[in-house]
Amino acid sequence: xxxxxxxxxxxxxxxxxxxxxxxxxSALVERWRPETHTFNFPCGECTVTLEDVALQLGLPIDxxxxxxxxxxxxxxxxxxxxxxxxxxDGESYFSGVSFTWLKAKHGQLSAxxxxxxxxxxxxxxxxxxxxxxxxxxxxxxxxxxxxLPLLADLSSVSSYSWGSAVLAVLYRELCRATDPKVRDIGxxxxxxxxxxxxxxPFLASIRHQPYVYPMLNRWSGRPGIGQS
Numbered sequence: 744x745x746x747x748x749x750x751x752x753x754x755x756x757x758x759x760x761x762x763x764x765x766x767x768x769s770a771l772v773e774r775w776r777p778e779t780h781t782f783n784f785p786c787g788e789c790t791v792t793l794e795d796v797a798l799q800l801g802l803p804i805d806x807x808x809x810x811x812x813x814x815x816x817x818x819x820x821x822x823x824x825x826x827x828x829x830x831x832d833g834e835s836y837f838s839g840v841s842f843t844w845l846k847a848k849h850g851q852l853s854a855x856x857x858x859x860x861x862x863x864x865x866x867x868x869x870x871x872x873x874x875x876x877x878x879x880x881x882x883x884x885x886x887x888x889x890x891l892p893l894l895a896d897l898s899s900v901s902s903y904s905w906g907s908a909v910l911a912v913l914y915r916e917l918c919r920a921t922d923p924k925v926r927d928i929g930x931x932x933x934x935x936x937x938x939x940x941x942x943x944p945f946l947a948s949i950r951h952q953p954y955v956y957p958m959l960n961r962w963s964g965r966p967g968i969g970q971s
Contacts, residue, residue: 744756746861746862746865746897747865747868747869749897749898749900749901750865750869750894750897750898750900750901751802751803751900751901751905752802752868752869752872752900752905753801754800754801754802754956754957755800755801755802755872755876755877755957756868756872757957757960758800758876758933758957758959758960758963759960759963760963761933761936761937761959761962761963762962763932763933763936764936767936767939767946768928768932768935768936771917771935771939772917772920772921772928775917775918775920775921776788777917777918777921780914780917780918789942791910791913791934791935791938792910793906793907793910795934795938795941795942796906796907796909796910796934797906798941798956798957798958799934799937799938799941799957799958799959800877800906800909800931800934800957800959801956801957802877802905802906802909803901803902803903803904803905803906804904804906804907805904806901806902806903806904807902807903807904808903808904808907808908809890809893809903809904809905809907809908811889811892811893812889812892813887813889814838815888818831818837818838818888819831819837821888821891821892822840822888822891825863825866825891825892825894825895826840826848826849826863826866826867826891827848827859827860827863828848830844837888838887838888839885839886839887839888840870840885840886840888841884841885841886842871842874842875842884842885842886843884845867845870845871845886846871848867849863849864849867849868852864862897865897866891866894866897869894869900870886870890870891870894871886873886873890874886874887874890876931876933877905877908877909877912877931878908878909878912878929878930878931879929879930879931879932880929881916881927881928881929909931909934912929912930912931913930913931913934913935915930916928916929916930917930917935933959934959936962937958937959937961937962940961940962941958941961
């Protein structure tokens with residue numbers, strides 16, 4: 744946890760399982776307008792903002808953009824350097840690592856783990872958070888290696904605006920999902936659902952839940968939406 748907090752991921756790492764209500768999410772997609780990046784309701788327009796990302800997920804919204812290289816000449820060496828191992832199995836090129844491999848390699852730490860092993864485990868955990876919770880892709884179960892170089896120095900990870908990246912991916916996925924031919928959606932859907940319950944409390948079956956941080960944990964373990 745100390746390394747996760749150093750990297751600015753201490754709050755988002757504490758987010759518990761959220762039950763998604765796809766009827767609500769589908770209704771929001773139907774109201775989304777790609778031209779303005781807003782939801783059109785009878786009462787007016789509204790949208791998810793960076794403030795919402797900071798409150799709901801606890802991610803930094805200031806700092807440098809999350810960008811960098813997306814192709815590497817030696818991904819095997821990159822993984823060995825920053826994760827302590829490589830899933831390449833001798834392959835000359837690969838672009839991502841699977842969640843299964845990350846969990847198998849870093850799911851359990853020994854009581855005598857060195858500082859280097861702890862840092863590798865923290866990077867693996869952050870990689871899992873990035874692709875599993877913050878910016879999931881509906882098409883596969885892998886996390887791209889392009890995020891790994893940004894995690895090399897854990898003390899500088901929080902200098903990136905991860906909240907902006909999460910919001911940009913959510914906007915892009917909402918725009919993509921408005922196409923009638925598209926049958927899936929990525930992005931941080933737990934953020935979208937929690938935002939709707941917080942900003943439109945009449946949707947929630949329990950309106951006066953305690954304020955916790957990150958606020959997304961208000962709905963952990965329960966959908967928060969009545970059946971009527």
